[in-house]
Amino acid sequence: MTYNLVCGLETHVELSTKTKIFCSCPTAFGSDPNTNVCPKCLGEPGSLPLVNMATFIYAIKAGLALNCKINQEVSFDRKNYTYPDLPKAYQTTQFIQPICTNGYIKLNSGKKIRINRIHLEEDAGKLIHSGGNTYIDCNRGAVPLIEIVTEPDISSIEEAREYLEKLQLNLRHVQVSDCKMEEGSMRCDVNLSVNRPGEPLGVRSEIKNMNSLSFMEKAIAYEYERHVTAIKNNEPLVQETRRFNEADGSTSAMRDKEDANDYRYFKDPDSPYIIIDDIFIEDIAKTMPMLPEKIKNNYLEMGLSEQDADLIIKYKKVSDYFSSALVTGDPKILSTYMLGEIFRSIETESQKEDFNILVPYAELAELSNLQKEGKINAQMAKKTLAEMLKSGKSWKEYISKSDMEGIDEGTLIAMCKTAITENPMAVADFKAGKDKALKALIGAVMRQSRGKANAVQAEQTILDLIK
Amino acid sequence: MSSILHLSNLLARKEISSVELTKKYLSAINNINPSINAYISVTEEMALLQAQKADDMRKQLKGDAPLLLGIPMALKDNLAVRGFQTTCCSKTLENFKSTYTATAVQKLFNNGAILLGKTNMDEFAMGSYSNTGIFGATFNPYDTAKSAGGSSGGSAAAVSSKIAPYTLGTDTGGSARQPASFCGVVGYKPTYGTVSRYGAVALASSFDQISPIASTVKDCAIVYDTIKGFDINDMTTIKQNYAPCLDKINGNVKGVKIGIATKMFENCSKDVVDSVYRAIETYRGLGAEIVDITIPTIELALPIYYIIGCAEISSNFGRYDGIRYGYKTNKSYKDIDDMISKTRSEAFGDDVKRRIMLGIYFLSKNNFNEYYLKAIQLRNELTSDFENVFKQCDLIISPTTPTTALAFDFNPDNVVDKYKADICVVIANVCGLPAISLPCGTDSNGLPVGMQLIGPKNSDSRVLNTAFAFENTANLKLNPTLGGVTYDI
Numbered sequence: 001m002t003y004n005l006v007c008g009l010e011t012h013v014e015l016s017t018k019t020k021i022f023c024s025c026p027t028a029f030g031s032d033p034n035t036n037v038c039p040k041c042l043g044e045p046g047s048l049p050l051v052n053m054a055t056f057i058y059a060i061k062a063g064l065a066l067n068c069k070i071n072q073e074v075s076f077d078r079k080n081y082t083y084p085d086l087p088k089a090y091q092t093t094q095f096i097q098p099i100c101t102n103g104y105i106k107l108n109s110g111k112k113i114r115i116n117r118i119h120l121e122e123d124a125g126k127l128i129h130s131g132g133n134t135y136i137d138c139n140r141g142a143v144p145l146i147e148i149v150t151e152p153d154i155s156s157i158e159e160a161r162e163y164l165e166k167l168q169l170n171l172r173h174v175q176v177s178d179c180k181m182e183e184g185s186m187r188c189d190v191n192l193s194v195n196r197p198g199e200p201l202g203v204r205s206e207i208k209n210m211n212s213l214s215f216m217e218k219a220i221a222y223e224y225e226r227h228v229t230a231i232k233n234n235e236p237l238v239q240e241t242r243r244f245n246e247a248d249g250s251t252s253a254m255r256d257k258e259d260a261n262d263y264r265y266f267k268d269p270d271s272p273y274i275i276i277d278d279i280f281i282e283d284i285a286k287t288m289p290m291l292p293e294k295i296k297n298n299y300l301e302m303g304l305s306e307q308d309a310d311l312i313i314k315y316k317k318v319s320d321y322f323s324s325a326l327v328t329g330d331p332k333i334l335s336t337y338m339l340g341e342i343f344r345s346i347e348t349e350s351q352k353e354d355f356n357i358l359v360p361y362a363e364l365a366e367l368s369n370l371q372k373e374g375k376i377n378a379q380m381a382k383k384t385l386a387e388m389l390k391s392g393k394s395w396k397e398y399i400s401k402s403d404m405e406g407i408d409e410g411t412l413i414a415m416c417k418t419a420i421t422e423n424p425m426a427v428a429d430f431k432a433g434k435d436k437a438l439k440a441l442i443g444a445v446m447r448q449s450r451g452k453a454n455a456v457q458a459e460q461t462i463l464d465l466i467k
Numbered sequence: 468m469s470s471i472l473h474l475s476n477l478l479a480r481k482e483i484s485s486v487e488l489t490k491k492y493l494s495a496i497n498n499i500n501p502s503i504n505a506y507i508s509v510t511e512e513m514a515l516l517q518a519q520k521a522d523d524m525r526k527q528l529k530g531d532a533p534l535l536l537g538i539p540m541a542l543k544d545n546l547a548v549r550g551f552q553t554t555c556c557s558k559t560l561e562n563f564k565s566t567y568t569a570t571a572v573q574k575l576f577n578n579g580a581i582l583l584g585k586t587n588m589d590e591f592a593m594g595s596y597s598n599t600g601i602f603g604a605t606f607n608p609y610d611t612a613k614s615a616g617g618s619s620g621g622s623a624a625a626v627s628s629k630i631a632p633y634t635l636g637t638d639t640g641g642s643a644r645q646p647a648s649f650c651g652v653v654g655y656k657p658t659y660g661t662v663s664r665y666g667a668v669a670l671a672s673s674f675d676q677i678s679p680i681a682s683t684v685k686d687c688a689i690v691y692d693t694i695k696g697f698d699i700n701d702m703t704t705i706k707q708n709y710a711p712c713l714d715k716i717n718g719n720v721k722g723v724k725i726g727i728a729t730k731m732f733e734n735c736s737k738d739v740v741d742s743v744y745r746a747i748e749t750y751r752g753l754g755a756e757i758v759d760i761t762i763p764t765i766e767l768a769l770p771i772y773y774i775i776g777c778a779e780i781s782s783n784f785g786r787y788d789g790i791r792y793g794y795k796t797n798k799s800y801k802d803i804d805d806m807i808s809k810t811r812s813e814a815f816g817d818d819v820k821r822r823i824m825l826g827i828y829f830l831s832k833n834n835f836n837e838y839y840l841k842a843i844q845l846r847n848e849l850t851s852d853f854e855n856v857f858k859q860c861d862l863i864i865s866p867t868t869p870t871t872a873l874a875f876d877f878n879p880d881n882v883v884d885k886y887k888a889d890i891c892v893v894i895a896n897v898c899g900l901p902a903i904s905l906p907c908g909t910d911s912n913g914l915p916v917g918m919q920l921i922g923p924k925n926s927d928s929r930v931l932n933t934a935f936a937f938e939n940t941a942n943l944k945l946n947p948t949l950g951g952v953t954y955d956i
Contacts, residue, residue, distance in 0.1 A: 043786045045547070045555070045563070046547045046664075047665070047666075048701050048703075088785065089785025090782055134803075264832075266830055270702065271703075
């Protein structure tokens with residue numbers, strides 16, 4: 001008996017605008033508590049919101065990247081609830097007229113995960129529990145968020161991961177958000193139900209606030225098993241909101257109170273209807289960078305493997321750098337540089353995201369051309385690049401003119417003769433049938449030529465001389 | 468006389484300095500305020516400092532000084548002034564100090580206004596008698612056994628008893644016009660969106676409007692001209708050209724069509740009806756045309772006002788939870804919810820609680836469509852009904868309130884009847900229209916009667932000019948029992 005997983009994701013993404021959504025406080029992460037606040041984001045009596053129009057530009061970029069319709073009339077609503085991290089006791093959000101609707105993300109299989117809506121809203125503050133007390137830090141309050149809500153189109157854990165990765169990729173490429181789950185700038189809620197094929201949809205549960213991809217996967221896996229077991233055993237399931245327990249990967253029901261909220265949504269009387277005209281959207285569309293899917297196709301056409309292309313486009317800055325180097329350099333050689341020496345020099349995810357390397361893309365392109373033209377071999381290119389990454393100096397500092405001149409046949413023969421004379425044991429071993437000994441001789445030639453000799457030619461010459 | 472225009476002339480002619488003027492008002496407050504309780508705080512130090520600055524500035528100024536330069540005023544205690552208490556006369560905010568200044572107040576300061584103090588009001592501006600606040604009731608300067616009206620009772624009584632040349636009140640459902648009517652002064656609620664609400668503690672956001680209260684129509688125009696305009700801090704303010712209204716006030720109402728809806732005279736006392744009809748005759752005499760109008764949906768204004776108003780209140784008041792500022796319960800509590808619940812139960816008065824609970828009821832899932840959404844639809848209908856009426860007439864005239872100043876009504880069973888008295892005034896708030904209340908006579912006990920003029924959106928200068936035409940012609944001499952500063956010419 002099989003059981004269908006029916007799953008939708010609601011993803012909160014913090015926009016990278018410099019200031020908050022309803023005031024001009026900075027959005028900087030990591031400031032001292034309650035320093036990025038003002039009467040507006042603290043909800044001081046008499047204060048009113050001031051919409052930051054940059055958040056609209058960001059949300060529209062996200063919408064365009066995710067194939068959404070951008071709505072012409074947009075308004076804000078109040079979601080009323082009382083919680084210490086919410087100074088106004090309502091969250092200003094877009095419940096009735098969201099900014100974007102009807103989009104999708106296409107998975108590698110070709111399946112589309114439909115996006116129901118993207119809406120703008122404000123984040124809440126943060127509660128810090130310490131020494132039996134609870135402290136409130138309102139720095140994060142009114143930081144702009146978009147919430148991206150899918151239709152229940154996801155039917156496996158793999159699809160959920162791919163969707164979320166593609167979402168992250170697109171939003172990073174259009175520079176709407178850094179989507180750092182570990183810093184909380186991307187958080188995800190899972191809606192899930194399970195049913196037998198051909199039967200009506202099962203009871204839905206919602207799991208709140210996963211802050212890593214693997215937590216999301218674990219939560220879906222746990223929740224799927226829980227539903228399947230209940231269905232098998234004919235146990236009733238209730239529609240509820242659950243939390244994910246990071247310690248053991250399980251989920252558990254939230255208190256009734258947290259779940260039974262009636263948010264009493266109504267249009268925020270302090271903010272007007274905002275009309276978005278076509279020209280505004282067109283102007284934003286003009287500034288949109290190339291989307292990752294298109295970039296990937298370009299890479300594939302240039303001969304990169306799918307795997308290599310995926311690794312490069314994963315990071316916006318890496319991909320920008322690579323694309324720039326491609327203009328004059330050789331695609332395949334450049335990709336070996338990127339995935340070899342360069343990625344070895346920046347190991348962590350966040351280093352890759354920040355991508356601060358000392359080698360200008362033009363230098364990298366030149367190096368690839370030297371290798372392509374046979375002026376240097378792969379070995380030398382690799383060594384040179386490693387030095388360049390450390391020092392930030394040009395390849396010209398490491399490769400001399402004579403290095404690029406190659407070795408004529410006479411010199412090669414002379415070098416091979418020297419290698420044979422200086423390594424009588426190896427010659428003897430080879431003659432005794434130890435093929436491996438030949439490698440030692442070739443190595444000796446390479447050392448003499450400082451890597452410039454062609455290994456294949458050297459092997460042939462040595463064989464000729466020994467015989 | 469103690470109108471802004473008159474005082475401004477005296478100051479310009481150097482017959483008096485701002486410091487002297489301010490001191491006169493401060494001493495008048497000392498003498499008169501204990502009898503009427505219009506002020507809840509006096510900012511003497513600030514006032515004298517500002518007055519000195521105003522005098523200095525006048526010396527340096529070349530050309531005309533702003534009309535408000537060096538003239539004292541008072542603010543309703545729901546308007547924020549940086550570093551000063553904004554209590555809203557509630558236990559909730561008893562010790563609360565604002566960290567910023569309201570836009571309208573800042574504009575007054577920029578024009579050299581001097582703050583005498585903050586005035587009494589109903590708790591959070593909910594009420595009609597200025598008697599629900601923690602500082603006690605405000606008494607009517609004409610008869611201290613009577614109420615000054617509310618919720619801006621302190622602001623109206625201060626002007627009426629001449630212990631402030633002018634004040635700012637707020638008007639959410641008549642809260643500036645009704646007390647102005649009770650106290651025989653002029654209360655002006657401008658078109659919604661022409662005066663920034665930034666810094667006015669929100670009651671019902673889509674109705675709230677900061678409103679000048681003064682002794683003459685022209686004074687209201689001067690204050691309105693100073694505080695109006697688009698404000699980046701209030702997204703509901705209108706972007707448009709704001710020409711000064713004062714320039715357009717000439718008292719000419721020839722050919723102006725004034726509409727009368729008999730429904731608005733129902734349930735009014737005979738004295739009130741007679742006074743307003745005499746005013747109508749005055750207008751006829753000035754060449755205005757009087758037309759009968761009907762607005763069949765007019766009675767819906769009250770339920771619309773209470774449903775939407777309470778809904779907005781319930782949301783606006785969630786922030787008073789005792790966590791970041793304001794009153795916090797002294798009792799022990801078991802968790803945060805218990806703390807919030809005790810804090811709010813102890814700090815809010817009955818009227819505040821009543822409206823919050825009603826608002827939560829109207830907005831809750833099961834009632835939303837039947838109440839809130841329906842009220843919003845009806846509000847749109849009523850607004851367009853008024854737009855149509857204003858095709859037949861330029862303004863509507865009515866009594867401001869059904870009666871003159873009332874004795875304090877402490878009977879809580881009578882809430883609905885109490886609310887009903889607001890029918891004529893709430894229309895302007897529900898539809899966002901400009902409306903003015905000005906004295907048009909007295910009743911048999913010598914208490915002032917107020918009449919109201921309502922105009923279509925953005926007809927503020929027409930409303931003010933029409934009001935001025937009557938004021939100028941009738942030249943009423945009203946004499947409150949209590950009086951402070953006057954300067955005879």
